[in-house]
Amino acid sequence: MHMRAFLSAPALLLALAPCMALGQTAQPSPAPSSSPVGAPAEHAPTTEADSAAGHATSVQVTAPMSAQISASMSGQLEKFPFRDGDHFHKGDVLAEFRCGQQKATLAHARAEYIKRRGLLDVQNKMKALGQWSVSDLQSAAADERAANADLEMATAVVAQCTVEAPFDGRVSNTMVHNYQYLSPGTPMLEILDDTSLELSMIVPSMELRNLAPGTPFRIHILETDATYPATITRISGKVDPVSKTIKVYGRLVRPAPDLLPGMTGEAQFGK
Incomplete structure (x- = not known):
């Protein structure tokens, strides 16, 4: 029994020998380098002169410069001469509103100022002649200042009736049409x-x-x-x-x- 086990050990080693040899030969060999013969291992660094080339x-x-021109007052457009792509010069009228009432208010304020200014001149002449009163002179001066303020306000309102070009340029877009009624802040056109x-x-x-x-x-x-x-x-x-x-x-x-x-x-x- 023991002799049979002793004799089977060499036989077992002989049976496993081909498998062990096959396992040793099956080990993969290192892959050959893909770099060409004589090629440098690393790329040369890029210089600042190369990057700036x-x-x-x-x-x-x-x-x-560009701007979106919007309506500065409420009213009906009476003049809107430029279309998309048209050229213009500084000071050209880009849009004009119908302002009959505003212009009438300005005329009334101008006439009132002329009247108050004349009354103040009369009080100054009376003062020069010694026939004047302090209260009358002060009242005439206050009335003249109030009339001047009304005139300036009416002038500012009428100035909003006309929109002038702030620089030389070209129309790049229009959003309204002539005779259209607009409210304050309504975009009218874009210029550049x-x-x-x-x-x-x-x-x-x-x-x-x-x-x-x-x-x-x-x-x-x-x-x-x-x-x-x-x-x-x-x-x-x-x-x-x-x-x-x-x-x-x-x-x-x-x-x-x-x-x-x-x-x-x-x-x-x-x-």
């Missing part, structure tokens, strides 16, 4: 200054080391498929800490009549 960012054409367009960009804050007022760059506008030279005019005073970006503004080197506010493109910095 060229950087592109989105750019938008904007108007330096297209005589000197501005360029607005948002660039990474790390690019500030390469940007300053006067830095030249070029823009390619999608709508016109043309490239224009430009320069930086100013840089925002605050960096967005979340996106790590900052607003940068520029202007065209030469006027470009084919550009309109709202057009977009790409700004190219560096060489």
